[in-house]
Amino acid sequence: MKQEARSKEQEKVMVFNLPSSFLNLPSRALLTLLLLTTLSYALTQDLDREVFNISRQLRCPVCVAESVADSGAEVSVEMRNIVQAQLEEGKSEAEILAYFQARYGDWILLEPPKRGFHLLVWILPLAAGLIGLVVLGFLFKRWTRASRQPIEVDDADLRRVREALEQSR
């Protein structure tokens, strides 16, 4: 019984404890390198995602309706490099967008800022939609009101319709 318990204990040790050879210097160096590579890869992926997120808000200056993220133009490539460099310097998304806005104006932003004249771009579609709904409501009311009114038909017309219906049977 005791032996069985001991063998189970040994099994646990084998499963959960690393062999002593694993702790030697080359193995530890390998493990550290592996961890650092994984960490660096994860950070790069994060940075790439941030570069993409910011670049897709910027308009490529030499393309037609294309974002800096989507464009392969030289200028766009360099703009993505600038975004990456500024992120590495610790600048925020707002600061990076402001850097490009200072040089190219609001034009550089694919989504117009919600202020001043640009507000029209946001307000006009909503206003047009609301006006459309009001007009539709008004027309619908008029149509339903017209359909509810009784149709005035004289006896001669009514008789002619009935005869036509009889003939068609």
Next chain:
Amino acid sequence: MTRVLSVVAVVAALVGLFLFGLLRGSPDRDISSNMLGKVVPSFELPLYERYQTSYGPSFNLADFDGQPRVVNFWASWCGPCYEEAPELEATYRAYQDDVLFIGVQTQDKGKLAEGRDFINQFDLTFPNVIDDNSAVSIDYGVFGVPETFFIHADGTLAYKHVGPVSTEVLETQIKALLQ
């Protein structure tokens, strides 16, 4: 009758809008710079060999603070740049004692041989630098080439011209810088 009139009015308005779009000219020429009245960024870029005896291996714009400057962005693949190059050279020769001209080859990565050919074709005597990664053109908010920046002696941007620049525009803007 009223219905016909309202249809005619809507069609006339759409035709009017269409004609306005067609006749208002190229919107590219109207692109202003967000840096007008502001101090333009300085830059230091490598020079083509033929200018190195006068200026050294690189050109630093800050070394010429206090002097009016004309900065022209060009590329070897750009047709309108070939159109304006003789006019730039002729105007530079006329005003070289008063105004500094700088040509910046940009959006033209790795095209040094083509850049050299461009310079030699028009015998450009004003310094021309290489903005290989287009970083300076981004710093200046350049959309496309050619674009020409007229800079006051205090470093503030006086005017930006988009597209090929003519002798008339060059002279008008240089005279304004010198006033």
